[in-house]
Amino acid sequence: MKGADILVEMLIGYGVDTIFGVPGDTNVPFYEALQMREDRIRHVMARDERSAGYMADAYGRFTNRPGVFECPSGAGAMYSLPPVAESNGSSVPVILLTIDIPLPGEGRGVLTELDCAKLFEPVTKMSVQVKSAQKLPEIIRRAFRTACSGKPGAVHLQIPEDMLLAEVDPATISLHVEEECRTFPAFPTRPEAGKLEALMELIRQSERPLIVAGGGVSRADAGGVITRFAEGCNIPICTTMTGQGTIDDDHRLAIGVIGDNGYHPHANWALEHSDLAIFVGSRIGSVVTIGWTFPKVTLNRRLVQIDIAPEVMGNNYQNLLSILGDARLTFGDLLAQDLRVDGARHEPWVRELNDHRARFWDHAAPKLAADTLPMRPERVVRAFNDALESSGEPALIYSDAGTPTPYMTRYLRINDNRTRFCIPRAFGGLGSALPAAVGAWRAAADKRPIALFGDGSFGMTVGELETLVRLQVPAILMLFNNGTFGWIKGLHRLKGHNQCFGVDFLPPDGAAIASAFGVRAWTAKTPADLDAALAGAFAHRTGPCLIDVHVESIADRVPPVYSWLTRRGQDPMALEAADHGYL
Template sequence: MRGADVLVQMLINYGVDVLFGVPGDTNVPFYEALQRRHGDIEHVMARDERSAGYMADAYARLTDRPGIFECPSGAGAMYSLPPLAESNASSVPVILLTIDLPLPGEGRGMITELDCARLFEPVTKMSVQVKSPEKLPEIVRRAFRVACSGTPGAVHLQIPEDMLLAEIDPDAISLHAEPECRTFPAFPMAPAPGKVGELFALLRKASKPLFVAGGGVNRSCAGSALTEVAAKLNVPVVNTITGQGALPDDHRLAIGVIGDNGFHPHANRALEESDLVIFVGSRMGSVVTVGWTFPKSTLNKRVVQIDINPERLANNYENLLSIAADAQLVLKQILNEAPVDFDGSKHTPWIDHLNTYRANFWDHAEGVLSLSDVPLRPERVVREFGKQLEKYGQAVHILSDAGTPTPYMTRFLRIGDRRTRFVIPRAFGGLGSAIPAVVGAWYADKTRRPIGMFGDGSFNMAVGELETLVRKKVPALLMLFNNGCFGWIKGLHRLKGHDECFGVDFLPPRGQAIAEAFDIKAWTAATPGELVQALDEAFAYDGPCLIDIHIESLADRVPPVYSWLAKKKLDPLALAPEDVAYL
């Protein structure tokens, strides 16, 4: 048995039915083995290694299985680093296979030679080079175990080409897979005895308790469990950007998004006023806490933190209680151990108080959501998209780049269907992820249409993947937010009190023409009427399509970003939105 066939068989044994990648000189033996097993595992060719990584990342975020991508040596490995770093920092299980130069050429100046194992060490949980063909099964097992257990994350395997060409005696190896590590979280950790009892002791004393759902809730597939716990205990919930979707947005206990970018003022007020804050699956980092300046009333000694990674516990605040465990297991134990005499009705005035804030905010928001300005306001785009999504009536996967879509979609889009997921990679804020991500989302679940949102800066970085959408028949709906600049960076320039913006403007792309050049159905929307018509037709269309939306830039008005509003000497917690000029 050749090493390449062993590798493919191990992937199949772990339930891998799709992987993403880009061809190169060194991975030809791997491709030959994949071709022999085409009916068991599908290879999706991307047009760039970064794109292949974002496809795998989205696949893993939207399933309970690790995403797999592969690349050739040299530049292919270097291009693969950004998405792998994003996955690892976001606790997303992804495995990268770098098919590298043969071992005999190591250290002899071969073209594309690179110490890939060391290159990926800082941005993975494990990065190793395979040095013996017989060890391939063992190392693949370790890769899945590391990626899927504990805090999920990224793994990199550097596999020299000669390992795949080698003949291996099948009687000398075992091709078994660990069933627990086919999905994540593998070997989830339950809370230590007594911890849930301590939590209830704190809850009994609290009059204004609050759950904060972080990205770990979604990684643990714990949204339903959190919803049950919140309802049983009558405790409101706010979420971070990566925790969106833990509760349906129309739930009476789902208060909104906290933090800096795209926050809800009523949700941030909840965090300010709560007397017991229970963080579930959140590292309590700089975005959630606005650089640890929010809330103004310190979180010290009013925080319970539940996290699968003990190293994160009490890292940024003095916790009242730290629980090292898988989010779903803790929440299920809370449900099972809830005292029969626990009186959640005492929290009703607190919930009513927060929902009064929430209703006030949405009443005021109505004015900006219906504006008919040209260029189109982001708020109006969100309103019309939300109406079409509700009319569509089916669950979708929404994949957004960092940039123009983020603050407004996060703040103003309301999703009532908990099966719909809204994903934004937040660890490094890299651009160019959304278009390839819709491919990964489609392979994650072909019953849900993928929708990609991105600015024109991101579009220019990933436009080649439009061909992938057509070739693989991915029925994605793409929304291009087009305004001819890197709006976030241009806004930062203006936030300093001057209009000397350097290196941020470019020619706006002709999005419709570019899409049509790839045989993608497309529309241009420059007015509210054109937007409504384009959305209506796009949702009805059953193939890949793109709407080129001519939209106001983030540099035209200060967006709903807590720290930016604070720099303008405004109250970020004001419930009524207002137009804020930079200059």
């Protein structure tokens, strides 16, 4: 067998049905091996290596399997760095295969020579160079084991082209795979004896307990079991941005999103006033705690942390109790016990939070219904939410950084547990959502892929419109169009620089650009335009479609960001959600 055949057979053995990538000089042998097995593994060609990485990232987020992508040597590897860093920082299992120059060319000035293994070391769980074709099976097994076990993350393999061309006697190797590592979390852990009873005793003693679900809950697919536990104990649930979807938004125990960006003031109030905060699958990082300044009443000695990664335990606060374990297994074990919790003891607390929540939504109603121009982002979210609910179909929603983030996080309400909502938050880079629609489609063909992005992001990945058309992906693309890098322009104004520098550009004619690629497109400048376009988009199923939404910039009005409102001297905890300018 050639090394390329070994590599592809190992990928198939691990259940890889899709590999995303870009062709180059060095990966021709790999493509030949893939072409011979087209009926068992599909290659999706992207138009840029960065896009291929975001496709794999979305695939990993929306399945319980690692996303795999490949690139050629040199610039291909360098372009692949941003999505790998995002996946690793977001605990998404992704495997990158860099098909590199042959080993004999090392150190001799070969075109595209680069120490790729060292390049990816800081942003992966494992980055190694393959130096023997016979070791390919062993290294592939290690790659899947590393990506999927413990805290999931990214793995990079630098595979010289001559390793793929080398002949290997099949009798000298084993192509076996580890079944546990085909999916994640592999080898999930359970808490040690006594920890769960200690947690239950703390819950029984508390009057105002609160569960805070982070991104680890989504990775572990633990939303259902945590919701059932919360119902059994009558404990309200808040989420971080990446934990959204843990519980239906209209559930009486679903309080909202905590933190800085797109937060709910009543959710932050709940965290500040709880007497027992149970964080699950969260690093309790800077966004969640607004730079470790909130809650103003410290979390020390009232915090329980449940996580699969021991290195995050007690890293930022003094935990009352640390429980090492997979979220789904931990709460499954809790449900298997006799809970012996008096839920009525927590009822005044639940009612108080729901009163705050109802007041917030009452005050938000005028914004959500506003017909002012340019359209307010709140009005756009409401139209999208109505159309999504009316469609009755499940969706995989991937939102980019920028204008969609704070408003979608705050105002989107999802009550279909088949629908997933994702915002990549490790590095907050632009340009992920549009290609992510391809990865979402390959993750679950029975769910509608939806991408939300600003015009800054659109300019970085517009070429992937061709990919969506070529593959006939039935994606709905929403372009938030306002002709500026709005988040950065808002920061300029927040610091008193009304004459902003280097942040404005010509607003794109999104519908014309999309149409030129063969994408069905609408322009929406008014709420009536938007409602009609969304109805048309959800009815359109033969390929991708795009709505060019002309929307107010977050540089024109302070968005729902706690730290920004604080800087303007406003009360970020006010439930009335008043409008605030910068100057």
